[in-house]
Amino acid sequence: MKSSENESERGAGRPPARRPTRYRLDKKPNGVCVLEVVGRLAPSTAQEELTKRVDDLIASGHVNFLIDLRGVSYISSTGVGSLIECYHHAERAGGKLKLLNPSQAVRQILTVSRLDSVFDMWTDEEDALRSFGVSGAGVSPAEDDSPTLVPEAAQLGTPAQPLPTLPATESTRAAMPSQGPPQTPPPPQARIVKAADAPPLKKSRSRRAKSSS
Numbered sequence: 001m002k003s004s005e006n007e008s009e010r011g012a013g014r015p016p017a018r019r020p021t022r023y024r025l026d027k028k029p030n031g032v033c034v035l036e037v038v039g040r041l042a043p044s045t046a047q048e049e050l051t052k053r054v055d056d057l058i059a060s061g062h063v064n065f066l067i068d069l070r071g072v073s074y075i076s077s078t079g080v081g082s083l084i085e086c087y088h089h090a091e092r093a094g095g096k097l098k099l100l101n102p103s104q105a106v107r108q109i110l111t112v113s114r115l116d117s118v119f120d121m122w123t124d125e126e127d128a129l130r131s132f133g134v135s136g137a138g139v140s141p142a143e144d145d146s147p148t149l150v151p152e153a154a155q156l157g158t159p160a161q162p163l164p165t166l167p168a169t170e171s172t173r174a175a176m177p178s179q180g181p182p183q184t185p186p187p188p189q190a191r192i193v194k195a196a197d198a199p200p201l202k203k204s205r206s207r208r209a210k211s212s213s
Contacts, residue, residue, distance in 0.1 A: 063095025
């Protein structure tokens with residue numbers, strides 16, 4: 001009896017067992033991964049589950065993340081470090097990481113750490129998804145009314161074919177203009193007239209009348 005009473009007393013002095021942190025992933029049609037965290041965000045240095053999950057998603061081709069923190073009851077300094085590390089990993093991969101509905105505990109820690117100006121925090125999931133600006137976000141192919149340019153040959157249902165080339169004959173050569181550049185006639189050369197070739201000068205009438213008198 002005493003042993004059982006001692007065990008009950010020891011159990012009464014122990015803190016209640018902590019529930020493990022749960023993660024739920026929801027991949028949206030626009031490529032954004034919504035990762036919900038429920039419980040305590042206080043990972044140990046040996047096991048950072050949030051960072052590992054984000055890195056695995058980046059390795060599989062996902063770069064945009066929305067971390068839902070509404071169910072986080074407590075966040076430690078290592079938990080804040082995990083958020084910062086995931087933020088930088090997404091940026092290096094060419095994407096973005098944003099926070100959705102941070103709980104009062106998380107918001108208070110981020111404000112004290114002056115990280116509320118670093119993280120983009122949202123309270124509405126639809127607005128947060130649209131803020132990523134990913135092509136096709138929330139729009140199905142049937143609802144997309146943007147016009148698409150279709151070549152004329154594709155509209156007629158027949159592929160465009162090149163025009164046939166005819167063999168060159170004498171008649172076609174005569175009808176076709178010359179392909180070379182237009183030739184300009186050479187400039188006329190100046191003719192040098194010698195004194196022997198020049199015609200004799202005619203005497204004027206006044207000189208003839210003077211000589212006859």
